[in-house]
Amino acid sequence: MGSMSIWHWLVVGILVMLLFGKGRFSDMMGDVAKGIKSFKKGMSEDDEAKTPPQRIEAPQPTVVDADKQTDKVS
Template identity: 40%
Template sequence: MGTLSAWHWLIVLAAVLLLFGSAKLPQMARSLGQSARVLKAEARGLKDDEKAAAERDQDKPAAGKRGPQQVEDKQRDDPKT
């Protein structure tokens, strides 16, 4: 009862043809394909942006932490030591 047989699919296909007409279906399929391509390109762009941001964050020292050169400069400039 949970699966659709071939007859069910034929009835659904006939209903879609009656509702939208045979002329509109190729246009709708083309539009759906273009939308899928745009969505895929945007998702790929987001991944690339995240990857680039992660690489930039690895290159910079963390906020509040000093790199080794900065610590040496601070000790050299401090008159107390």
């Protein structure tokens, strides 16, 4: 029960090849790569959507001379 024999590994290898096969395994790896690529694309689109809007600065009020203000009040 300690170590696995060569026969055990041969049986496991044959079962893996029967279940997955050469074509199925490569198809699965291609699907995983497509999934990772679409995940990265989605994350980059999400980052673009979270950028804060540009702030528009209001014009600074001008300083009015004190003489002009007193003329308007009286």
